[in-house]
Amino acid sequence: MRFSCSALLVCLLLLAAPPVRAQTTAPENQLKAAFLAKFTQYLEWPATAFTNADQPIIIGILGTDPFGPEFDERLRTFKTDGRRVEARRLRRVEEAAGCQIVYFSASENENLKFHLAALSKQPIFTAGDHEDFLNFGGVLRFWRHGDQIAFHIKSEALRAAQIKANARLLQLSRDPSKPR
Template sequence: MFNSFDLLRQGFGMFKDDWLTRLKSWPIAIAIIFLLPFDLAAQTPSATEYQLKAAFIYNFTRFVDWPPSPTPRSNTAPFVISVLNEDRLADRILELVKGEQLNGRPIIVRRLDNRSEITNCNILYVSVRDASDMKNQLTAINRRGILTVSDNPNFARWGGLVRFFKEDNKLRMQINIEQARAARFSMSSKLLSISSIYDSK
């Protein structure tokens, strides 16, 4: 019988050969993304930084519980991932979610060019530049049931929920758990265990 490390090591080898197929068809690939450190400098060209971020965002649908929907209709509406001014990331996410559903809801990706286009969505990735301009709006956006994500170094401090960052040339996450709970998001202990927790004190 394999131990957990053997499973992850085996899955990692398969993942490198076909990251998209393995992520969607083999459950252990989900664990690989969250538990194995990815050295961005050492990955093959197919496993780019955008692909890794897309994989994290895709798996938020499995490791995060959203606040209760205010109306019955929103429980059957598409699950929307909006990406503001980062088309290369949107392309990678679109590859992952094509044909996918979340509890019977089709998962769709919307590319946004302007902050005024932010309407009803479930996950919102914000470019570094736009995050700076939106720093006073993030808390209000979270409380609309939108999981906010960005690479901006100050994102968690401004009230954003998930920040991507590099540490020792590896992709990591920082989570503002205080703001997440205030907005009624529930995050899996598996997700929290491999993330840096933002401390506002």
């Protein structure tokens, strides 16, 4: 996957901007949705993650949807490397086949460990908020630092999923256990 200079600049501006203050759940979820969409531009999946060159990048949302129809509207004209990006609501983890990203909503916390184990051998970028998300095998955890939203990417899980990430994206990853 080639990262165009203009696309990289746009994402860097978005990600390097001062942290957005998350005062309520709705703005926090809108920010997470924006991150998930932008992440598609800085990730490279193995060829086996797609059945053909025209297949869209699918962001699956497992459990109760915190993003709403605004997320679909945001994605309506969004493209990454010529591929459309679409959201899909998932009721069961088995429906994640064909997704490139799966966001685990809080409603799935009870079964999180089992769900992540079921997807562990697939090229799926998993994201969630649960405190143990990375310990259970997830790739990216969103977390709050005061009133800011940050994310932490576990490189080992990324490699296990056979997904490559742009180095700048990895540099923006913040481990909540290590103060900056």
